[in-house]
Amino acid sequence: MIEIKGLSLRLGKFKMEKLDLTIEAREFFAIIGPTGSGKTVLLESIAGLKPIEEGSIQIKGQEVTLLPPEQRHISICYQDRALFPHMKVKENICYGLRFKSKSDQKNAVEKLNDLAVLLKIGNLMDRYPVNLSGGEKQRVALARALIVNPDVLLLDEPFTALDATIKDTIELELKKLHQVLQTTTIMVTHDFREAYHLASRVAVIKDGTMMQVGPVAEIFEQPSSIFVANFVGMKNIIPISFLTESKTAANVDSFRKKDFLGVRPEKIQVSNSPLGTDFMMNGTILRIKNAGIYRQVDISYLQYQFQVILTPNYYDDPALLEGSKIYFGFDLADICPLEQ
Amino acid sequence: MNRKNKSEILFVVSFFSGIIIITFILYPILNTLSWTEPGIIWESLHDKEAINSIFLSIWTATVATLVSFFLGVPFAYLLARKEFRGKNLVESIVNIPVVIPHTVAGICLLTVLSPHNWFGRLLVNANIEVLGTEIAIIIAMAFVGMPFLINSAKEAFTWVSPRMENVSRTLGANQVQTFFLITFSLAWREILSGMILTWARCISEFGAIIILAYHPMIAPTFIYQRFTTHGMMYAIPVTVILIGICLVLFVVLRLLASEKTRG
Numbered sequence: 062m063i064e065i066k067g068l069s070l071r072l073g074k075f076k077m078e079k080l081d082l083t084i085e086a087r088e089f090f091a092i093i094g095p096t097g098s099g100k101t102v103l104l105e106s107i108a109g110l111k112p113i114e115e116g117s118i119q120i121k122g123q124e125v126t127l128l129p130p131e132q133r134h135i136s137i138c139y140q141d142r143a144l145f146p147h148m149k150v151k152e153n154i155c156y157g158l159r160f161k162s163k164s165d166q167k168n169a170v171e172k173l174n175d176l177a178v179l180l181k182i183g184n185l186m187d188r189y190p191v192n193l194s195g196g197e198k199q200r201v202a203l204a205r206a207l208i209v210n211p212d213v214l215l216l217d218e219p220f221t222a223l224d225a226t227i228k229d230t231i232e233l234e235l236k237k238l239h240q241v242l243q244t245t246t247i248m249v250t251h252d253f254r255e256a257y258h259l260a261s262r263v264a265v266i267k268d269g270t271m272m273q274v275g276p277v278a279e280i281f282e283q284p285s286s287i288f289v290a291n292f293v294g295m296k297n298i299i300p301i302s303f304l305t306e307s308k309t310a311a312n313v314d315s316f317r318k319k320d321f322l323g324v325r326p327e328k329i330q331v332s333n334s335p336l337g338t339d340f341m342m343n344g345t346i347l348r349i350k351n352a353g354i355y356r357q358v359d360i361s362y363l364q365y366q367f368q369v370i371l372t373p374n375y376y377d378d379p380a381l382l383e384g385s386k387i388y389f390g391f392d393l394a395d396i397c398p399l400e401q
Numbered sequence: 402m403n404r405k406n407k408s409e410i411l412f413v414v415s416f417f418s419g420i421i422i423i424t425f426i427l428y429p430i431l432n433t434l435s436w437t438e439p440g441i442i443w444e445s446l447h448d449k450e451a452i453n454s455i456f457l458s459i460w461t462a463t464v465a466t467l468v469s470f471f472l473g474v475p476f477a478y479l480l481a482r483k484e485f486r487g488k489n490l491v492e493s494i495v496n497i498p499v500v501i502p503h504t505v506a507g508i509c510l511l512t513v514l515s516p517h518n519w520f521g522r523l524l525v526n527a528n529i530e531v532l533g534t535e536i537a538i539i540i541a542m543a544f545v546g547m548p549f550l551i552n553s554a555k556e557a558f559t560w561v562s563p564r565m566e567n568v569s570r571t572l573g574a575n576q577v578q579t580f581f582l583i584t585f586s587l588a589w590r591e592i593l594s595g596m597i598l599t600w601a602r603c604i605s606e607f608g609a610i611i612i613l614a615y616h617p618m619i620a621p622t623f624i625y626q627r628f629t630t631h632g633m634m635y636a637i638p639v640t641v642i643l644i645g646i647c648l649v650l651f652v653v654l655r656l657l658a659s660e661k662t663r664g
Contacts, residue, residue, distance in 0.1 A: 108567070130570035141562070143564040145565060160573030161573060206571075215571075
């Protein structure tokens with residue numbers, strides 16, 4: 062569906078070099094990375110809004126690298142919504158239709174009504190954007206992007222500046238919208254949880270370089286590098302030292318040529334008595350942070366510090382006190398080998 | 402002294418500074434009226450020379466403003482949207498006419514338009530008379546007025562998020578359609594404010610114009626000539642008429658420009 066080959070571009074000091082990416086038709090794809098990693102630039106270069114220096118972009122098998130944005134059949138929704146303040150909601154939504162052929166405009170009223178029902182914005186049509194809440198603005202921006210039946214929908218940090226309740230609602234609506242319309246969607250976000258909820262595959266980007274691409278669960282469970290591991294919340298990252306070529310975990314192929322290992326905090330078990338896990342250590346509880354629905358326990362062991370996430374059934378364990386000695390461990394299957 | 406009292410003292414100081422400023426501007430203008438009588442103003446309205454000079458000022462200032470608009474708005478858009486090496490220098494050059502004395506601006510323009518310069522000779526050879534004509538007046542006015550329009554338009558374009566333009570492009574509008582439907586539609590009131598400032602600057606121009614075109618006489622030159630040759634009493638009626646026309650036009654244009662943009 063979308064095939065990006067060897068994409069290189071430069072923007073001031075920022076550069077993206079030889080980036081390859083394939084996104085399937087009807088897929089909900091997420092690009093994640095920290096601020097300044099080049100996510101939005103990548104999105105804008107797909108839309109033709111940022112010129113690229115090298116490489117090619119194909120959409121539906123058609124070469125679009127040199128096409129202007131208005132000929133690519135791609136819609137974009139920005140985090141600030143970028144609604145046109147001098148137009149009412151209805152005018153905002155229908156803006157793109159005036160550039161379409163008469164046959165495309167035929168079903169405009171029907172499309173508008175369908176989107177109004179799907180996004181629950183029927184009562185907002187005569188308002189100006191200044192009179193809309195953050196969630197309403199987001200819905201209007203989505204309707205405006207979708208009314209032109211784009212081949213690809215680009216979402217740039219769609220949940221930024223929304224409060225938690227509205228964010229959850231819009232997230233569910235976006236998921237439903239994708240299920241109904243099946244529009245190929247690329248979402249950019251710095252929050253892995255958003256990607257996890259919505260996307261089927263994820264690309265992690267750092268300083269214009271693709272760090273890892275894969276199914277969302279795979280990246281969550283098996284990040285390939287320390288950067289990706291940190292980004293998806295894998296906290297316990299420690300260097301690997303091999304005793305001999307034939308002993309210890311070095312026997313496991315996946316650990317060869319890796320420098321670090323990581324364990325997700327929720328995979329670590331704790332107990333005041335020895336555990337039956339593949340690996341077990343005896344450490345000291347440094348601090349316990351109560352986060353309401355879970356507790357975060359920091360355990361010191363040798364020169365390392367481990368972070369453990371405990372669910373409510375552990376809350377009443379009398380051994381869980383700051384300063385107390387505790388057994389903790391994890392299984393071999395839960396260890397993730399990492400590159401530097 | 403509590404915080405409330407302190408802030409009230411600040412407002413008292415602000416209020417008095419406001420009174421001084423408003424008086425400083427309005428008193429000389431209103432006082433001019435007391436120096437003349439309605440009968441003399443009525444007489445001046447029938448003084449063909451005076452009326453011609455006022456209308457010459459108005460239409461040349463309008464043409465200079467329109468020239469500034471058509472040249473300045475595209476350039477302001479470039480300055481608002483693109484970063485390039487030497488941009489600060491370019492912006493400084495645009496504002497040079499604001500900082501140099503206007504007689505100096507007139508001399509500078511004269512060096513280019515006189516037959517001693519290649520450009521002036523080119524005009525002479527093409528039988529285009531500039532010095533001492535309305536064209537010279539418009540050139541002088543545009544020279545001193547254009548920076549105000551460019552600065553206002555640039556500010557206005559900077560306020561319009563490039564992301565709105567991006568969205569418009571992806572929805573099917575080309576660059577020109579996007580400029581008119583989004584960018585200019587959102588910026589026009591500020592640009593109109595800039596045009597008013599430019600027009601006001603053009604109509605009040607004197608220093609550069611007397612160097613390039615003492616004749617035909619624009620209103621400020623006419624008032625100056627009346628003042629130096631006939632005295633204060635002969636200069637004031639034309640001054641009052643010019644003030645009146647300028648204020649009416651200024652208020653109408655300000656009302657047009659000040660209607661709140663939604664958003």
